[in-house]
Amino acid sequence: MTQPAEACQGPAPTNLALFRQRLPRKPYHTDTLGDGLRIRDIQRALAARYIQPNGPTHRYWLVYDVDRSGAALDWNDRGAPPPTIVAQNPENGHAHLIYGLDVPVRTAPDARSGPLRYAAAVDCALRALLDADAGYAGLICKNPLHPFWRVTEWEPRLYELGDLDSWLDLEQYGDRRKRLPDYGLGRNCNLFDRLRRWAYRAIRQGWPDYDRWHEAVLVRARAYNDFETPLPESEIRASAKSVARYTHRNFNPAAFSAWQAAQGRKGGVRSGEVRRKGSAEEAQPWIALGVSRRTYYRRKKKGAGDVF
Structure with a gap:
């Protein structure tokens, strides 16, 4: 059997x-x-x-x-x-x-x-x-x-x-705009958020070749690893490599110009909506709460006490 x-x-x-x-x-x-x-x-x-x-x-x-x-x-x-x-x-x-x-x-x-x-x-x-x-x-x-x-x-x-x-x-x-405590996985999130935000701006200053850019990102990552209990060097190197590769591949003069144009079009539409419907916060209450549209409606369905 x-x-x-x-x-x-x-x-x-x-x-x-x-x-x-x-x-x-x-x-x-x-x-x-x-x-x-x-x-x-x-x-x-x-x-x-x-x-x-x-x-x-x-x-x-x-x-x-x-x-x-x-x-x-x-x-x-x-x-x-x-x-x-x-x-x-x-x-x-x-x-x-x-x-x-x-x-x-x-x-x-x-x-x-x-x-x-x-x-x-x-x-x-x-x-x-x-x-x-x-x-x-x-x-x-x-x-x-x-x-x-x-x-x-x-x-x-x-x-x-x-x-x-x-x-x-x-x-x-629950507010993604706020920094998490510098503990455990919170350190990983905080380092990555600071590093990518810096990289999005810094790469526009001369559009360097990849090797120079990777070294600059690594130096910045080490500077941001100023936690009371720092992350291991292996994690710093991995984060720096990831951010450097992504920004170097996706951020260049042509792509940045296209992105600026797209943002301008979005701004025009958004301004029109505000004129017709009032403030963005009134039309989109999730903005005032600092959460996504999806999270807002999920919380509304479950009850105001739910964060995620």
């Missing part, structure tokens, strides 16, 4: 096993934070107390550093969602709370800005709710596969961002 496909596949791996499967091929790792980080193959890295949980292009795990005794449990008192995995220091009670995502967030520079900002808002709001260390860089975490830590698995299901959203208040992060 043929077994169902589910039975043939066997039981789903535990989240600790999934943590192992999702590790980068050559993760950063160390036994002592003061000794600096090493990069070696996964088998050697697994023996270290601290390990890199996420690769450079995807965020599979949201990790929070809670430096309080009893950190493994006080998330419940704060009304926070149950962590997927907790790795606690048995000597002082401090812990890393690890939340697993069913669908990872793409953090590469070519990621769509809307989903990345939403993920960053969730990340920042959850950190605030947990009162976790805002200076935690997130590059490495307590390795839950190492026997030194006291490890607990709480939530067996991986989270969707919407699941985490339901536990959080994202109101203060």
